Amino acid sequence: MEDLACKRVRTDPLVFVFPSDHRLASYAAVAPEEIVNETFCLPSKAAPAVRRAVLEYFNHAGIDLKPEHEVHNVVHTISMITSTRGHAVAGLHKAVSARSITTRPVKGEVPTLDLVIAYHKAACSSSGLLVSTPHGKSEFLLNC
Numbered sequence: 609m610e611d612l613a614c615k616r617v618r619t620d621p622l623v624f625v626f627p628s629d630h631r632l633a634s635y636a637a638v639a640p641e642e643i644v645n646e647t648f649c650l651p652s653k654a655a656p657a658v659r660r661a662v663l664e665y666f667n668h669a670g671i672d673l674k675p676e677h678e679v680h681n682v683v684h685t686i687s688m689i690t691s692t693r694g695h696a697v698a699g700l701h702k703a704v705s706a707r708s709i710t711t712r713p714v715k716g717e718v719p720t721l722d723l724v725i726a727y728h729k730a731a732c733s734s735s736g737l738l739v740s741t742p743h744g745k746s747e748f749l750l751n752c
Contacts (some may be wrong), residue, residue: 614726622719623711625685626695630710632679637715640669647694650675658721662697665719719724 617737624638627744632638650673652658666673677692679685697714699721 611729612726613729613732614724617723617725618720619720620699621713622658622665622697622699622721623713624695625661625689625698625709625711626708627689627693628708630693630695632695632712633694633710635712637713639715640671641667643695644671647677647692648675649675649677649679649688649692649696651696652678652680654680658698663720665697665714665717670718696712720742 623642624632626633632642635642651662653659657689677688677694679696681689682698684696686706686709688694689696690706697719
């Protein structure tokens, strides 16, 4: 384990995700109290970091969250929001291009999620570690 290292790459804000024609989609930002009694999709245990961030956020806000559905990934989240007319809190703000859903920032204290990379120390050269994102869409150099 001493050969492994971890580094935070970035911190992303979590946002509310709604159907594009949802009543809250017209708001500039959404407070957690405004989603009480709405259909809510909670990240499943397959996404433990996001799930923990969402649960801690609502707990800190004093909201007794009663999710009706659990979602396993981004595609499942979009599908459930579209089909149930529900909403979620997720890190989708930069990844979403579907016309059927929209994102809104959180009003007040914003929950965040760190993107952390773990790597073998031997993989780092003097110029850093080259990292490719899924599907080879982008690459960046991580200073080790």
